[in-house]
Amino acid sequence: MFFRWDWLRPQLTAPIVPTLGPVHPDALTLDIFEDILRAADTGDFLPYDKDQRWGGEKDEKVLREIVVHQPEHTLVPTLTRRGRGTVKVFAFGLRDSVVKEAAELATELAARHDVAGARVVRPLGPEIENPRGTRIQLKDFSASPCPAPDGPVRPVTAWPAAVQSAFAPFAESMAADGLAFLHTQMQAGRCGPVLATTIGDRIVGAIGPMEVRADAIGRPQLMPQYFAVLPEARGKGIGRILWRAAMHWGQSHGAAYQLLQTEVGGPSDRLCRSEGLASLGFSRMTHV
Secondary structure: OOHHHHHHHHHOOOEEEEEEEEEEEOOOOOOHHHHHHHHHHOOOOOOOOHHHHOOOOOOOOOOOOHEEOOEEEEEEEEEEOOOOOOOEEEEEEEOOOOEEEHHHHHHHHHHHHHOOEEEEEEOOOOOOOOOOOOOEEEEEOOOOOOOOOOOOOEEHHHHHHHHOHHHHHHHHHHHHHHHHHHHHHOOOOOOOOOOEEOOOOOOEEEEOOOOOEEEEEEEEEEOOOOEEHHHOOOOOHHHHHHHHHHHHHHHHHOOEEEEEEEEEEHHHHHHHHHHOOOOEEEEEEEEE
């Protein structure tokens, strides 16, 4: 074992694991941190890694030999070669001074590995005031029923042909939200169903893919989705209808929960807060 749980556990103010992202609090164990170190040696996906849906090899890897693990703070650097490359240093610790040390390490490692980006990721607990960054939210499907929403939401493949053909231009117009990438996965048959809603024969919003997979402790998790509504169609409750349809699908297909990441104060954040999701903490990323 590399990590000491009596050191690490008090430092974990939010359930974030390097290379994996947010995890259910019940899955936040010593084993999951040891697993990411083993994956750094092999380059393989962990069986419960959500990113294995999109490729054959894990892009982001822990720089195992550089990990700093001490009683009051832990620094876990990762490297990705995607684009011009990025080093991230995950800074676990209760003292704010951990950010400075992480920034220095990120800068040094970015130069050593000749990559353009250097970032610090600081997990923060749900109790902090004036949060910034990304909020981690939990939808617990055992807490209450998720009825089907009032509104025309169907899988893209269940719409008439004229509507299905409208998905491609919709996806292209929402490429910044990942819909163009999602469309390529749909065309290749590499993902689950995508739910869409329309005005007339025009698709104006979509969420997907809809997939349930086991997490690190074997609980069925509704996997993260891409989610977009055309700008001119916003403000009409379409996003809420789509989101509720996705939650209904997840509960109906046996998911125990879903984790969502939302930009603090953004439309999705406000939607999830109004729907009563539990806030598990925050992730604050700093460019250095």
